[in-house]
Amino acid sequence: MQGQANRFLSWLRQPGVLNAVPASLFLLIGFAGPLLMVFGYSFMPPKTFSLFQEPTLANYSSVVSxxxxxxxxxxxxxxxxxxxxxxxxxxxxxxxxxxxxxxxxxxxxxxxxxxxxxxxxxxxxxxxxxxxxxxxxxxxxxxxxxxxxxxxxxxxxxxxxxxxxxxxxxxxxxxxxxxxxxxxxxxxxxxxxxxxxxxxxxxxxxxxxxxxxxxxxxxxxxxxxxxxxxxxxxxxxxxxxxxxxxxxxxxxxxxxxxxxxxxxxxxxxxxxxxxxxxxxxxxxxxxxxx
Amino acid sequence: MDETQGAFLELRKVTKKFGNFTAVDEVDLVIAEGEFFTLVGPSGSGKTTMIRLLVGMDQPTGGDINLKGVRLNDVPANKRPTCMVFQDLALFPHKSVGENIEFPLKISGVAPDKRRQRAEQLLKQLRLPVDYYSKGVNQCSGGERQRIALARALAFDPDILFFDEPLSALDFRLRKTLEKELKDIHRETGKTFVYITHSLEEAMVMSDRIGIMRDGKIVQIGTPAAIYNDPINRFVAQFMGEVNTLEVESAGKNTVQDIASGARFKVRAMPDGFTKGALIIRPESVKIGQSAAKLPNRVKGTVYNDYALGSRVQYQVRSETGDMQWLVERLQDEPFDGKAGDKVTLGWQTEDSILVGD
The missing domain is CATH 1.10.3720.10 (MetI-like)
Structure with missing residues (x-):
């Protein structure tokens, strides 16, 4: 466990990785995050505003109808x-x-x-x-x-x-x-x-x-x-x-x-x-x- | 060679002007069928423009280009029975080796199986493995790409093949190999080859005749031997690489005087009305040490550099008067074995004195 943690830290300290951190965080919050939320909301019951409900395919079937x-x-x-x-x-x-x-x-x-x-x-x-x-x-x-x-x-x-x-x-x-x-x-x-x-x-x-x-x-x-x-x-x-x-x-x-x-x-x-x-x-x- | 009888490609007063600049200046030239003709000139001498006129990529501003008695001037490049191997080869990167070679056949409507047959035949003729047919051209080495470009040109089956310095980007050994292969292909196909290069050495290896170009004009045409032995002027003589050049003036019958040192030398013949010019002596004509003692033209000097070049040794010698720098070459098995600092005598035969006017 200790060794793995050390290896992760030394990987993180490489200049390339360090330099990529701000851009990666920005993309995670600004691009990947919203996309995942949209994907998640597509399985929520119609006209609701929470991501933590029981998933449903109702929205997908209504697209056709x-x-x-x-x-x-x-x-x-x-x-x-x-x-x-x-x-x-x-x-x-x-x-x-x-x-x-x-x-x-x-x-x-x-x-x-x-x-x-x-x-x-x-x-x-x-x-x-x-x-x-x-x-x-x-x-x-x-x-x-x-x-x-x-x-x-x-x-x-x-x-x-x-x-x-x-x-x-x-x-x-x-x-x-x-x-x-x-x-x-x-x-x-x-x-x-x-x-x-x-x-x-x-x-x-x-x-x-x-x-x-x-x-x-x-x-x-x-x-x-x-x-x-x-x-x-x-x-x-x-x-x-x-x-x-x-x-x-x-x-x-x-x-x-x-x-x-x-x-x-x-x-x-x-x-x-x-x-x-x-x-x-x-x-x-x-x-x-x- | 009788130049008018064998006329295959004939140029009469061909001129190309770009604005005020004359790139090709009233060139007359006759090339015989089956000949390997090379145009040699420094960059800017107009040789590339010349070849572009001949293949139809540019139009001359004056004069006539005739092939087999037919005027070619207004025939566009794609309708001419000529073909060129480009300096950068211009292989199509999106086509395989086989598709590149087949390109002219595809354009002229040859059936796919016939095309492939011919392409494989050409691969064999150019010493390329037949399974290269489906290989990408960019996966091939420089020498292979060279052969592919030549195969593509041969597939077109042109009356004349033009070459625009295709070997100039290759390393020395590969270039030497391909020069000889090109000569072989020339003999095997019997086609007329017109080659341009800035290297006289390259031209000497391959050509039946050589034309030397300068400032848009052909200054001398002849066999490699004729040009080597009898350069018509200082430009041609110096173009042939490292030579000893002395500024001389006439000093009586078949005798010239070096202007800087006052030394007199014998020459084999003096052109009529010669007063001033250059005396050219090739490094390999100059003897050094014992063998120089009895020669009619002699200079004393001191060796200040020697270079072993494998089969031969090159010396740089400064003459006693200090005004002449000499370049001397001798073969490994000749007796002289001097080192820098040795006092030596240099000498050469009268017939090795090449005298050119200005």
């Missing part, structure tokens, strides 16, 4: 649509920033990063003013061209637009890094060996940019999956995303166990998708470490 799957469906669909649209918008910009624009790439980086300093909600309300009936866009079109575009706000495309707008940097910057790591000689070599531009893209550029694409895709997917401001502000009551349901369960409905169940399911869902994706695409192999 209360048709929350519709919210899950919308969150997944909108997140997937956002990722796909972002990829097609960001790839050409990222390619330009990594290989073509030279010193102008820095300016573009700043221009794209600066809006991040302003609260997401304020930026979204700005778009409300633009898309609103008789708002900036609609009003201008009426005044200049005489036709109206009044039905734009509070639609599903408006939500997707908001998601794409807000999460653009999170797709763009990983792509820039991914593309800039591809040596130009590899593409020259492929072309020299007879490959057309499309074949160079398909055989060399795309596979080698895959780590950046994966990281950008997963970041934006997870962020969109957990988003609620876009659907509330730009979507009105058109669709309810799952994060919206979780928020109402915790606040308006005062049903912590219900909110916890939905949170646990959302975490499990996004975790599974990420793990499956990483399994299918072997990043080490792509980068050539294996």
């Amino acid at each position: 209360d048709s929350y799957y519709i919210s899950f469906f919308w969150s997944l669909t909108l997140a997937a649509a956002t990722v796909v649209i972002l990829f097609f918008i960001c790839y050409p910009i990222a390619y330009g920033m990594a290989k073509v624009f030279g010193k102008w790439a820095n300016l573009i980086t700043v221009l794209i990063a600066v809006p991040l300093l302003i609260s997401e909600n304020i930026r979204l309300f700005g778009w409300v003013l633009v898309l609103l009936k008789n708002g900036i866009l609609d009003g201008s079109l009426q005044a200049v061209f005489g036709f109206s575009a009044s039905g734009m706000l509070y639609t599903v495309p408006a939500i997707v637009f908001g998601l794409v707008y807000v999460y653009l940097p999170f797709m763009l910057f990983p792509l820039v890094i991914g593309i800039s790591m591809i040596p130009d000689t590899l593409k020259e070599a492929a072309s020299d060996l007879g490959a057309s531009r499309w074949e160079v893209f398909r055989e060399v550029e795309l596979p080698l940019a895959m780590p950046g694409i994966m990281i950008g895709g997963i970041l934006t997917f997870i962020l969109s999956l957990g988003s609620l401001a876009e659907s509330k502000i730009l979507g009105g009551q058109t669709v309810v995303m799952i994060a919206d349901d979780i928020e109402s369960a915790f606040t308006f409905a005062q049903n912590w166990p219900k909110g916890s169940v939905l949170s646990v399911l959302l975490i499990a869902l996004s975790g599974t998708i990420v793990i499956l994706l990483f399994r299918r695409i072997d990043l080490d192999r792509i980068i050539g470490r294996r």
Whole structure:
């Protein structure tokens, strides 16, 4: 017993362990603790506020009967649509920033990063003013061209637009890094060996940019999956995303166990998708470490 | 070699300008089919630009590039029957050894089993184990990667293979081995090889002919022996490594005078109108001790350094007048066995005096 205690103390006195203590404590209290509490609350009887009651699966069964799957469906669909649209918008910009624009790439980086300093909600309300009936866009079109575009706000495309707008940097910057790591000689070599531009893209550029694409895709997917401001502000009551349901369960409905169940399911869902994706695409192999 | 008859690759006044800078300056060059031609030059001499023009990665700003009588200038790299082994090899890290070698075949639409057959054939030809087919390219050593890059280029079956200093990153022994292997591959395949390097020594080992480049121009073309024995100017002569160089001026028929010390030396022939220039004597041409006594050109001096280099010994000698530093090499089995501080006589034959103008 004495020996074990001594060994533990000497392990604790190592500089690496000592240095890691503050961060570990912080993560334990700020990250792992709340997660465990949410997990625990998901097994407590509905509309109760104590963690020390008899566990029940009632909340899990009510998720199915209360048709929350519709919210899950919308969150997944909108997140997937956002990722796909972002990829097609960001790839050409990222390619330009990594290989073509030279010193102008820095300016573009700043221009794209600066809006991040302003609260997401304020930026979204700005778009409300633009898309609103008789708002900036609609009003201008009426005044200049005489036709109206009044039905734009509070639609599903408006939500997707908001998601794409807000999460653009999170797709763009990983792509820039991914593309800039591809040596130009590899593409020259492929072309020299007879490959057309499309074949160079398909055989060399795309596979080698895959780590950046994966990281950008997963970041934006997870962020969109957990988003609620876009659907509330730009979507009105058109669709309810799952994060919206979780928020109402915790606040308006005062049903912590219900909110916890939905949170646990959302975490499990996004975790599974990420793990499956990483399994299918072997990043080490792509980068050539294996 | 008759240069016009065997014309395979032909360059006429090929020029490449980047703004005001002329990287390749009106180069005329004819390369014959099956030849191993090497362009040698220091960095910045335009040799890399030159090879990029030839494979189609850059377009010349002037002149014509013809291959088998067909003008290549406007043909993009992927449509040219030429192929290059890059300095960094440019192997695809996300593909296996086999997939790398098969790449050009895949692009041209060869069936998978035929591709694999050819890839395994090439692995054998390049002395790589056939089970390397599915190995990752980054698991291979430097020499193996070199061979994979060459196999990939050979799979393309180009009319001409270009090499952009692919051996420069390897250690000395491996480089020597691969130089000889490359020469073997050249003979086995009968293809035209165009190689660029900054090392004349490397060029001498492999090439049928060598072109020396400087400031975007080819200053001398010839067989390795011709360039070694008759460098056309001081640049070419000094490019060949450590040589003894004396600044001399004409002093009568086939005689020159060292400007610093006033000593006179015999040369085999003096170019018409020669007044001033450099007298080049290779270290291995200079005899030391007894064997130097009867030679027509002699200098007295003191040994101040000796280096044993295995099969040969190198001496540094300071002449009596103090104005000349000599580098002398002798083979191990020659009689002289001097040490630092010994007074010695150096001598060389008239035909070993190489005189170049400025």
